[in-house]
Amino acid sequence: MTIALTGSNGFLGWHTRVLAHSLDRTTEPLPLGDKFDIGSATGLMERATTLVHIAGVNRGDDDAVREGNVRFAQQLAKALGEATSVPATVVYANSIQAGNQSPYGQGKQEAGRILRKAAEDAGATFVDVKLPNLFGEHGKPFYNSVVATFCQLASEGKPLEVKDDKELRLLHVQTAAEVLLGIHAPDDAHNLATVRKVSEVAELIGSMAHSYTDGTIPDIANTFERDLFNTYRSFLVGERLPIMLNRKEDARGAFFEVIRSAGGEGQASFSTTEPGVTRGQHYHRRKIERFTVLSGTAEIAMRKMFSNEVLTFPVTGENPVAIDMPTMWSHSITNVGSDKLYTMFWINEIFDPASPDTFPEEV
CATH class of the missing domain: 3.40.50.720 (NAD(P)-binding Rossmann-like Domain)
Known part of the structure; x- marks a missing residue:
């Protein structure tokens, strides 16, 4: 067609x-x-x-x-x-x-x-x-x-x-x-x-922008609010995209908070990735997907649809950041270190096989 x-x-x-x-x-x-x-x-x-x-x-x-x-x-x-x-x-x-x-x-x-x-x-x-x-x-x-x-x-x-x-x-x-x-x-x-x-x-x-200064996802249970928030996020693509997370460490180990959501659905998942392996290579039209490396060294890459410019972000578990993928940008994460990569993913809606909103597209 x-x-x-x-x-x-x-x-x-x-x-x-x-x-x-x-x-x-x-x-x-x-x-x-x-x-x-x-x-x-x-x-x-x-x-x-x-x-x-x-x-x-x-x-x-x-x-x-x-x-x-x-x-x-x-x-x-x-x-x-x-x-x-x-x-x-x-x-x-x-x-x-x-x-x-x-x-x-x-x-x-x-x-x-x-x-x-x-x-x-x-x-x-x-x-x-x-x-x-x-x-x-x-x-x-x-x-x-x-x-x-x-x-x-x-x-x-x-x-x-x-x-x-x-x-x-x-x-x-x-x-x-x-x-x-x-x-x-x-x-x-x-x-x-x-x-x-x-x-x-x-x-x-204004309220969404204020909430999002520390990475808090505002209440986006309503479709209009979700679309408005995705619109706002599109103006942050670039250096303002990574959200610094407060990592605390003592003799017991390390702790940092990954996500706060003020309302709506949400689903978290976890993956391990072997050195040299890339995950992702897709885009979303409506979903908000957060990548957070818990341990290891990775590179997150993204490209606006029909554009040739690729943005890359080096990320590690030692200095954790949250990166929310902008809608209609293909994105991927690659283990560029020598150790196994541990990554947490959060998405703002529970997966629906009938409407997955995930479309293959290499960065």
Whole structure:
């Protein structure tokens, strides 16, 4: 199954690619705007089973925003019209703002009208998904959403200022991707969203950031809180990721605390690893997984999906740290010492064979 995907390098596009990868579906980018090529686009239409149109223009002067969204739809309509065969389904990542009086709303509405007609004329099923405010891992602060902005500020220890305390309908971007790829019905973009005031979001993120300063996992029993916490954690990737643990040692031996959780499920496990052996080589879309070396010497490695940059962290039992794997980063742990490695793992939910949320991917 091949998915033709516009906007594949954007926020929602990247998350849609991750979801498709976890489902063993292939995505191929379809460039629009100045990079649009009718020959390449037509060829992709003829071999794709689904077209997902995410690309949009939401910054610039009024004409650029309005006409930019219309132009993208016109380019896709041309490719659909010239292809000898077309995807069975055309999915449009629309907005709840479509049809309002803003240039963006007008552009999104007209783009939807153009794309619907082209899809139906070509014999494809058209799916119009009106998305609310999206939030999630690796959102761009001061651009994608106020959630990303608050997470960035909280990660830097800065105050979270609320200027317009309005209600927001918030949908995690992975859930939005699930709607686009047909795992949920189009109306679920509305039904699965959570309504919170801006001040409530700021309070939640501030509280989570405070709890997590010493490695305490906040109460994430609720799906929205879990997704919000995973979003916040994505702003800590790098030097701030390892959490120092207080190791105490006396004549009896050594002791240190590994995990504190304020609420929700949890499951702990333990492994031994022989020298030179690597464990892991997978990623999670929702789970929080903590690695803590109890004894021995290891290297933890991780890579953001579709990126080539690998982050590595040397860890030992003598100076223990907790490292929580960021969602949608493949990760592994390798015994780089000469002795057996003892590692404790904690994950925030009890393992469910029917929904393991563990997808093979080498770092």
